Amino acid sequence: MGREKVLFKSEEKKSVTEVCAMLRQMADKIEQGHMTLSQGGNEIVLDFPRSMVLEIKVEDETKKRKGTKRSLEIELEWYPDAQDEDTSVTIG
Numbered sequence: 312m313g314r315e316k317v318l319f320k321s322e323e324k325k326s327v328t329e330v331c332a333m334l335r336q337m338a339d340k341i342e343q344g345h346m347t348l349s350q351g352g353n354e355i356v357l358d359f360p361r362s363m364v365l366e367i368k369v370e371d372e373t374k375k376r377k378g379t380k381r382s383l384e385i386e387l388e389w390y391p392d393a394q395d396e397d398t399s400v401t402i403g
Contacts, residue, residue, distance in 0.1 A: 319348050319355045341387070363389035 325333070340346035346357045366386040371379050 319350070319353060321348070321350050358391070359387075360389050360393075363387050 337346065341359050344359050346359070348355050348357070364387070366384075366388065368384045368386070370382050370384070372382070373379050
């Protein structure tokens, strides 16, 4: 099993409108092939390949005092140094 190292993390409360705007902006940057994420003094530049693995997951987590918390996770995976390869997946 490989080791995982967090290179950047951000968590902030946003309105639905702000979330949608951020997701649209991220989609545009991914389509352009690169994105810079920054917060405080932490910054990372991401270069995206032409294809990557898209994972979508919905989870429910039960908290004793607060009830059930639902989360939607959207994850993109790729090997930064690998040649582009066809890893397309159909969702339907």
